[in-house]
Structures are given as structure tokens and as C-alpha cells.
Amino acid sequence: MIETLRVGAIIVLVVLGLFFTFVSATGVLRLPDVYSRAHTASQADTLGAGFALAAVALALGFGTTSYKTVLLLFFIFITNPTAAHAISRAADEQGIEPWTTDDDRTDRDLYEASEVETDGGVATNGGEQP
Amino acid sequence: MPVAFITGDLVTDVFLGAAALFMLLAIAMFYRAIKGPTTQDRVLAVNVLGTNTVVILALLGAGLGEPSLLDIALVYALLNFLMAVAISKFTVERGGVL
Numbered sequence: 169m170i171e172t173l174r175v176g177a178i179i180v181l182v183v184l185g186l187f188f189t190f191v192s193a194t195g196v197l198r199l200p201d202v203y204s205r206a207h208t209a210s211q212a213d214t215l216g217a218g219f220a221l222a223a224v225a226l227a228l229g230f231g232t233t234s235y236k237t238v239l240l241l242f243f244i245f246i247t248n249p250t251a252a253h254a255i256s257r258a259a260d261e262q263g264i265e266p267w268t269t270d271d272d273r274t275d276r277d278l279y280e281a282s283e284v285e286t287d288g289g290v291a292t293n294g295g296e297q298p
Numbered sequence: 299m300p301v302a303f304i305t306g307d308l309v310t311d312v313f314l315g316a317a318a319l320f321m322l323l324a325i326a327m328f329y330r331a332i333k334g335p336t337t338q339d340r341v342l343a344v345n346v347l348g349t350n351t352v353v354i355l356a357l358l359g360a361g362l363g364e365p366s367l368l369d370i371a372l373v374y375a376l377l378n379f380l381m382a383v384a385i386s387k388f389t390v391e392r393g394g395v396l
């Protein structure tokens with residue numbers, strides 16, 4: 169009885185993890201700019217990884233390996249949003265403008281806007297060298 | 299020693315099948331990592347791919363009954379986080395590496 173319940177809980181957790189990771193993958197592939205992609209990567213992917221790792225911890229039972237899985241879960245819960253924050257902050261400091269619903273810029277334009285900023289930085293740096 | 303390590307066929311199949319599907323989702327991230335358009339997009343895609351790799355390693359460790367894969371997953375998660383933060387800092391200070 170309790171084993172059946174446990175197997176059912178494992179299956180539900182794995183399917184939930186797969187669903188949220190699918191949402192995250194769709195968002196990273198389809199959303200318009202780096203900030204919205206960072207948002208879906210930090211939220212949906214963290215939740216998907218959390219569900220899948222919880223399923224693994226439930227399957228391993230009480231023991232050292234299960235504690236390691238829980239440690240991994242907490243580590244991913246803390247570091248994944250931090251990494252996404254660092255990435256989008258780097259994007260902001262490089263001068264990438266956020267996409268809004270009323271502008272017609274494509275991916276290509278956003279890339280060229282960031283290129284101009286980057287080239288400007290390199291050019292002034294190179295200008296100071298001689 | 300784990301108290302009750304489930305070794306039923308059903309649970310093993312679920313873990314291995316989920317690992318295969320997670321791998322498909324991880325491979326889909328290569329599209330964003332290659333196409334870009336900005337450096338931060340690539341770093342973000344590789345970061346998501348690394349998180350998926352950690353989950354795949356944990357699922358394989360449970361599905362194949364090899365708990366040592368969890369140690370590899372732990373080290374991989376650490377290196378993944380370090381990579382994202384280091385490249386973010388590097389791109390801001392030097393103005394783009396890719």
C-alpha cells in the first residue's frame with residue numbers, strides 16, 4: 169500500500185518536473201529578448217529541476233545518497249536564480265534595451281544594438297592605447 | 299546504506315524515460331546557444347543546459363542504481379553556477395568575449 173503510494177508520488181513528481189522543464193525550454197526558445205528568457209529560465213527551470221530531484225530523493229529513501237539529493241535541490245534553488253540575475257544584469261550593463269510590446273525590433277536589431285555598444289567600448293579602449 | 303531502495307521495473311523505466319526526455323529538452327537549448335543573438339543569450343542557454351544535465355545525472359543515478367552519479371551531479375551544479383557568474387562578470391569588464 170505505502171509502496172504503491174510512493175511509486176505514484178514518484179511518477180507524479182517526475183511528470184511535473186518534465187512539464188515545467190518543457191515550459192522553460194519553450195520560453196528560452198520562443199520569447200523575444202534576453203530578459204524574458206532569463207525570467208523563464210530562472211523560474212520554470214528551477215521548479216522543474218526541483219520536482220525531478222524530489223522524485224529522485226523519494227526513490228532513494230532515507231540515507232546518505234538521499235541527503236545528497238536534497239542538498240543538490242537546495243543548491244539549485246539558490247544558485248539558478250542568482251545566475252540568471254547575474255546574466256541579465258550583465259546584459260543591462262552592456263546596454264541591451266528590454267523588448268516591449270509596442271516596438272517592432274526583431275532579434276537581429278537587438279543584436280546589432282548590443283554590437284554598437286560593444287564596438288564603442290573596444291574602440292575607445294583601442295584609441296587610448298597608442 | 300539506503301533503507302528502501304526501490305528497484306521495481308516501473309520506477310526504473312520512469313526514471314530512464316524521463317532522463318531521455320530531459321536530454322531532448324537539453325539538446326533543444328543548443329538552438330539558442332548557437333543562434334544567439336547576444337552573448338548573454340548564449341550563457342543563459344548553456345546555464346539551462348547545465349541544470350538539465352544535473353537533473354539527467356540524478357535521474358540516471360536513481361534509474362541505474364548508481365548513487366555515485368549524484369556526486370558528479372553536485373560538482374557539475376557547482377561548476378555550472380561558477381561558469382555563469384564568471385562569464386557574466388567577464389563580459390561586463392572586457393566588453394564581450396564571443
